[in-house]
Amino acid sequence: MAEKKLLEVELAGLKMANPLILASGIMGTTPGGLNRVAREGAGGVTTKSLGPEPREGHPAPNVVKVTAGYLNAMGLPNPGVEEFASELKEVELEAAVFGSIFAHNDDEFRRVARVLEPTVDALELNLSCPHAESLGAAIGARPPLVEEIVSAVVREVNIPVFAKLTPNVSDITEIGRAAELAGADGVVAINTLPGMSIDVGTRRPILGNKSGGLSGPAIHPVAVKSVYDLYEALSIPIIGAGGIESGEDLVETLLAGANACQVGTAIADTGMSVFRELNSWLADYLDSHQMGLSELIGAAHDY
Amino acid sequence: MGKDKIRIRKIESVKDETPTIKTFKVFDPPSAKSDPGQFLMVWVPGSGEIPLAVSAVHDDYIDLAVKRRGSTTKYFHELEENDKLGIRGPYGNGFKKPTEPSLLVGGGYGIAPLRFLHQKYAEQAQIHVVAGASTEQELLFLAELDPVAVSTEDGSRGIEGTVLAPMREVLSEVEVKTVYTSGPEKMVRGVYDICINKEVKLEASLERIMKCGVGLCGSCLIDGFRVCQDGPVVGLDQLKEFEEFGVWERSFSGRKERI
Ligand SMILES: Cc1cc2nc3c(=O)[nH]c(=O)nc-3n(C[C@H](O)[C@H](O)[C@H](O)COP(=O)(O)OP(=O)(O)OC[C@H]3O[C@@H](n4cnc5c(N)ncnc54)[C@H](O)[C@@H]3O)c2cc1C
Ligand SMILES: Cc1cc2nc3c(=O)[nH]c(=O)nc-3n(C[C@H](O)[C@H](O)[C@H](O)COP(=O)(O)O)c2cc1C
Ligand code: FES
Numbered sequence: 077m078a079e080k081k082l083l084e085v086e087l088a089g090l091k092m093a094n095p096l097i098l099a100s101g102i103m104g105t106t107p108g109g110l111n112r113v114a115r116e117g118a119g120g121v122t123t124k125s126l127g128p129e130p131r132e133g134h135p136a137p138n139v140v141k142v143t144a145g146y147l148n149a150m151g152l153p154n155p156g157v158e159e160f161a162s163e164l165k166e167v168e169l170e171a172a173v174f175g176s177i178f179a180h181n182d183d184e185f186r187r188v189a190r191v192l193e194p195t196v197d198a199l200e201l202n203l204s205c206p207h208a209e210s211l212g213a214a215i216g217a218r219p220p221l222v223e224e225i226v227s228a229v230v231r232e233v234n235i236p237v238f239a240k241l242t243p244n245v246s247d248i249t250e251i252g253r254a255a256e257l258a259g260a261d262g263v264v265a266i267n268t269l270p271g272m273s274i275d276v277g278t279r280r281p282i283l284g285n286k287s288g289g290l291s292g293p294a295i296h297p298v299a300v301k302s303v304y305d306l307y308e309a310l311s312i313p314i315i316g317a318g319g320i321e322s323g324e325d326l327v328e329t330l331l332a333g334a335n336a337c338q339v340g341t342a343i344a345d346t347g348m349s350v351f352r353e354l355n356s357w358l359a360d361y362l363d364s365h366q367m368g369l370s371e372l373i374g375a376a377h378d379y
Numbered sequence: 380m381g382k383d384k385i386r387i388r389k390i391e392s393v394k395d396e397t398p399t400i401k402t403f404k405v406f407d408p409p410s411a412k413s414d415p416g417q418f419l420m421v422w423v424p425g426s427g428e429i430p431l432a433v434s435a436v437h438d439d440y441i442d443l444a445v446k447r448r449g450s451t452t453k454y455f456h457e458l459e460e461n462d463k464l465g466i467r468g469p470y471g472n473g474f475k476k477p478t479e480p481s482l483l484v485g486g487g488y489g490i491a492p493l494r495f496l497h498q499k500y501a502e503q504a505q506i507h508v509v510a511g512a513s514t515e516q517e518l519l520f521l522a523e524l525d526p527v528a529v530s531t532e533d534g535s536r537g538i539e540g541t542v543l544a545p546m547r548e549v550l551s552e553v554e555v556k557t558v559y560t561s562g563p564e565k566m567v568r569g570v571y572d573i574c575i576n577k578e579v580k581l582e583a584s585l586e587r588i589m590k591c592g593v594g595l596c597g598s599c600l601i602d603g604f605r606v607c608q609d610g611p612v613v614g615l616d617q618l619k620e621f622e623e624f625g626v627w628e629r630s631f632s633g634r635k636e637r638i
Contacts, residue, residue, distance in 0.1 A: 103605070105597035105633040108623070112603025124597065124633070132631040136451075137420075137428040139591040141383035141467070150596055155634035163635065277387030278424040278463055344593040347608075 082359050083369060085119065087313050087336050088236040088261035090197055092119035092172045094355050095330070095369065099317050099340030100125055100176035100200060100240070101150065107167040114171035117351035122174040122338065123160065125202040126192065128184050130156040135284030140273045145292025145319065146341055147271045149285035152178060152205070157191045164195040174238065178202040180215075182228035189229045189237075198236040201229060203251075204244075204267045216242040216267075219254035226258035236261035238315060241302070243269055243295075248302050249309035262313035264338065265302045269295050292341040293319045300332045307333025307374050321346060323357025330369075331376040382409055383593060385422060385465040391440060392460055397517045399447045400488060401456055407466050408439045414473030415496035416561075416584050416612040419443075420592040422465030423458070427451035430589040430607075432561075433469070434491035434520075435498050444519065446488040470592045471611045474582045479556035480505040483524075484546050484570050486562025487512055490519045492584055493561055497524055509549055511542035511566070527553075543569045550577050557582060564638050568625030571618055581615045585624075588631060598629065 083094035097120035103109040110121045133153030140147045154160065157177070164173075175196035179185040189199055203216030203225065215221045222239065230237050239255035241248055243266040252263050268289025273282050281287070299318025306314050316334030320326050321342040329337050342350045362369060391404040410419055410433055421443065422428040429451050435442040447456045458464075474492070477500050483493040490510055497506055508526040512518045515536035518529060528545035529537035538545050543566070549555070550573070560570045561584035574581040587599035587606040594608035601623045604610065618624055627635050 102595050103597045103600070106600050106629065106635075108602040109597045109600045109605075115603070130632040130634060133590070135427055136590060137422055138596065139593065140385070141593075146593075146595070148591070148595070150590065153590075153598070153632050155630075155632045159634055275385065275387060275424070275465065278465075280424050282385065282422070282465070284427065341595065344591075344595050347594070 082362055083119070083355055085336055085369060087315070088198070088238075090120075090172050090236060092336065094119035095336040095358075096120070096351050096354055097174065097315065097336055097338045098122055099338035100174075100202065102340040102343055104176075105154070107164045107169070110173065111167060111169055113348070113351070114169050116348045117355055118171055118339075120172040120174060120336070121169065122200055123164075123176050123196070124154050125152055125176040125178040126154050126157040126160050126188060127152060127178050128157060128188055130154065130159065137282055137284055140282045140288070142271070142273055142290070143294070145290055145294035146344065147273055147283060147288040147290055148268070149283045149288030151285060157188045161191050161195045172197045174198050174200045176200040176202050176240070178205040180205065182225045185225050186228050186232045189233050193233045193235060196235070198238060198261075199229065199233060200238045200240050200264055201225065202240050202267070204240070204242040214242055214244065216251060217245045219250055222251055222254040223258040226255050226260050230259040238262045238264050240264040240267055242267045243298055243302055249305050252306045252310050256310050256312050260312060262315060262335075263306060263310065264315040264317060265306055266295065266299050266318045269298065291319065293321055295319045296325055300328055303329055303334050304332040304376065307377060320354075321350070323354055323361065326354050326358060327361055327372065330372045331374070333374040333377065335373055382469065383467055385467050388464050388466055390458055390460055390462050390464060393458070396444060396519055399517065400444055400519060402434065403443045403445060403458070403464075404437070404440055405443065405464060405466070406440050410441045410466060410469055411436045411439050413469035415499055416473035416492045417469040417471050418611060419466050419468040420470065420589070423451055423455050424463055424465060426454035428465075430592065432492035432495070432584070434494050436495065444488060444491040468592065471607055472609075474559055474584070474612050475557075476500060477504040477506060477557060477559070480554050481507070481557045481559060482546070482549060482555045483508045484542050484558055484560040484562070485510050486542055486566045487517070488519070489562030489584070490524070491561070493559060494520050494524060496559060507549060507553060507555065509542050509545050511562070541566060541569065543573065546570065547573060550579065555579055560584070564625055564628070571615070571625070574615060581618070582612055583618065584612050585610050588629060598631075598633070600629065
């Protein structure tokens with residue numbers, strides 16, 4: 077029971093039993109999947125990114141194991157926000173629910189946000205989707221677009237809005253600042269890095285989409301650096317993500333400046349027990365160092 | 380983990396089993412060591428990647444019995460000896476080893492993992508088989524499995540209809556402690572209802588759309604259960620807890636659809 081109190085966090089007004097959040101796109105395609113992860117001990121759960129229309133996603137193979145991680149090119153499969161929201165409405169979840177959304181422009185983002193708002197506790201904007209009018213460059217790589225979309229959604233809804241940042245930019249703090257300026261309640265860093273895997277036996281790219289996003293331990297140091305830099309640049313909360321598998325990875329990300337952390341790919345290698353294991357590792361760490369969770373956040377910046 | 384990396388293998392031989400099902404024999408030691416009921420993710424270079432059961436093992440070689448259905452399996456059926464496949468796995472939990480008198484109930488290509496179970500354990504436990512298919516020509520592996528009863532939907536062989544009627548008959552005639560089943564979910568649901576009614580144990584292999592096989596993507600969820608990692612073989616107690624089993628499945632987009 078002591079562990080419980082020790083790990084409680086408040087994030088942009090959201091109370092969570094612990095700082096672990098299921099990352100978007102993992103298990104979150106159905107309310108049943110989200111509920112399972114909540115019961116496995118996550119303080120928060122994020123839905124699969126939902127868009128205005130149903131999408132089947134990219135052709136398979138959708139996932140390839142690479143050294144120290146996975147490449148995925150799911151292609152944002154989702155049943156459409158209306159369908160998902162109507163299912164989610166029927167389920168009572170034992171964790172804070174983040175509704176992840178993607179769209180091509182501010183109007184679409186607004187529409188999806190409006191449909192999802194009544195069924196979730198906060199929104200996460202997946203800004204890594206290519207912008208329809210800018211020839212494929214991700215929305216999240218362009219500060220003016222980030223500002224436009226974040227402020228449109230913030231004005232539309234009355235729940236906290238988090239902007240999820242792509243690391244595929246020359247300066248992630250510039251994008252983070254644009255989100256903060258536009259009124260985001262927090263940022264999430266990072267999404268996957270672009271990658272590709274070519275099979276030497278057949279000489280073909282393996283993924284059906286040829287290239288995909290890299291996640292897992294391979295990107296963890298990139299996540300730590302991104303969170304560290306964002307902590308220096310911003311005053312809104314940061315949710316860290318990227319290759320968190322062990323207790324050390326988790327504490328490292330908190331020390332860099334994250335208020336909470338998302339876990340995704342670790343579920344493949346560790347299994348669903350990863351949330352319980354990380355929480356108990358964190359509780360032991362706090363206990364043995366005689367520290368509160370809030371003292372840990374950003375502590376590496378003292379040096 | 381090692382088993383997740385794709386292994387490129389040459390097809391050793393191809394055999395026509397029925398007008399719509401071919402067996403592909405492939406060298407793959409990790410799969411040859413799998414438990415019956417576990418599955419592989421098989422990449423067909425130039426087409427897609429699909430989950431398949433091992434249908435038999437010969438030393439370091441495995442048989443894959445592939446039913447022609449949609450785009451990937453059509454392409455698969457064009458492949459010949461020496462063409463390449465990419466294999467990862469084995470994934471998931473297989474069937475419990477049969478130690479008591481058992482009955483295998485298979486429908487269509489669903490008989491594939493049961494054939495491997497039979498091959499591996501028929502000498503150690505008493506195993507009876509009931510097999511069903513759409514029509515006589517589609518009945519699989521009859522010579523090896525020597526079923527006590529067969530059914531066909533069109534009545535061209537055995538009992539007309541599903542495997543459920545012959546299954547009930549066998550259960551009332553011979554001693555069976557555990558039923559093992561694999562096939563279309565409506566059939567598996569029917570088998571489940573009979574097992575509850577007759578108070579026999581059940582080991583059922585389930586199917587859902589599988590895009591990753593490693594427990595990440597969520598495409599294979601039944602309620603909060605990942606068929607790829609937590610299944611695909613499930614027991615009676617687990618089945619009782621499902622709300623969606625036999626009623627709902629998910630499309631490629633994740634949309635809930637009636638079975
Ligand atoms: C654990 C497991 C073991 C299986 N074992 C065998 C086997 O031994 N032999 C065999 O012939 N078939 C087996 N299947 C079914 C096989 O995976 C599908 O028939 C195949 O994926 C169809 O692909 P397609 O591109 O030809 O069809 P599509 O045109 O893409 O789809 C036709 C139908 O096949 C099913 N399907 C399609 N893609 C998938 C997918 N990625 N995962 C699961 N189902 C899918 C869906 O129900 C779909 O409606 C197994 C499935 C599972 C889940
Ligand atoms: C299979 C898979 C699907 C994903 N889908 C999404 C998605 O729909 N939206 C999103 O914002 N991020 C998505 N991501 C990225 C994760 O949310 C996370 O940012 C990233 O994987 C890094 O964390 P990890 O290393 O703990 O997985 C996906 C990742 C994976 C592995
Ligand atoms: S197939 Fe991806 S979670 Fe099961």
